Amino acid sequence: MPKFRFALATPAGGWGDVDTTTYDVVVSPLPSGISFINDMLNGSKNAMRRALGLILAASLATAAHADPLADLAAAQKATVEAWSKVAFSQQNVTFVTEPSEGYGVYKPRGSNVFKPGEPIITYGEPIGYGWKQLPDGLYEMHLMADLDIVDTSGEVLWGKQGYMDTHLRSHKQNMEFKFDMTLTLDGLSAGKYKLHYTLHDMTSGKTSSFDEDFELASGS
Incomplete structure (x- = not known):
């Protein structure tokens, strides 16, 4: 071979x-x-x-x-475009022990049972809202909220339009915007109820609503 x-x-x-x-x-x-x-x-x-x-x-x-700053600017632009496609709504809605100190800086209460006269504080983070462009390169975020107190039968016991009116002006199209709504109830009988909130984005004209169940304990 x-x-x-x-x-x-x-x-x-x-x-x-x-x-x-x-x-x-x-x-x-x-x-x-x-x-x-x-x-x-x-x-x-x-x-x-x-x-x-x-x-x-x-x-x-x-x-x-490679240009990290250019990459960051492109990512921020893409985020704004994605935000504009998100439905106006809210997230991380919860009862808190005290008014929040900033976006995401809150202390969850851990219970929805309140004593008579005890403040009921609700924290939330709206998403999908619009920005109104103002002079001098400013943007305005403007939200309002209506509130109804509803009993277990669905009857509205009390309501108020424009219960909350909050706005923020910034040189940025801020996506970190939060709200705190405080309610103190006197003269309401012990029992289970519901807070019905309707949010209004004053820039886009869109609305969103959410409910919070709570219980009012009997007086000691």
Whole structure:
């Protein structure tokens, strides 16, 4: 059977230095396959160098064109566009122990049972509202809320339009906007009730509503 001699090069401390070992191998007469192996082994070093060169060039090109501030500005623009498609609503609505100190800075109450005369404080975060553009590069966010107190039969015991009126002016199209609504009930019998709020976005004209169930304990 024919013999085939080839040299296998292995790295010896770097790509510039190699140890070469020669082998005599007895093979079946498959010249095309052997030729492929020989070409592969002899060309592996150059192929690896070319691959590393391409990777390095791509890395340098990426680094040269990287602009984190531009990426951030593009992300903020995309966020505003996504916000404009969100339905006007509210999230993270909860009873709190005291008025919040800022957006997301609140203390959940953990109970919806209140004593007579105890303040009922509701925290919430509106989403999907609009921004009214004002002179001097300002934007205004303006929300109003109506409130109804409803008993278990669905009867409205008390209501007030414009119960809350809050707005914010900023040089940014703020998406961190919160509300606190405080209610103190006197003269209402012990029992279970519902707070029905209707939010109005005064910029877009859109409305949203939500309910909070609560219980008024008997006096001690």
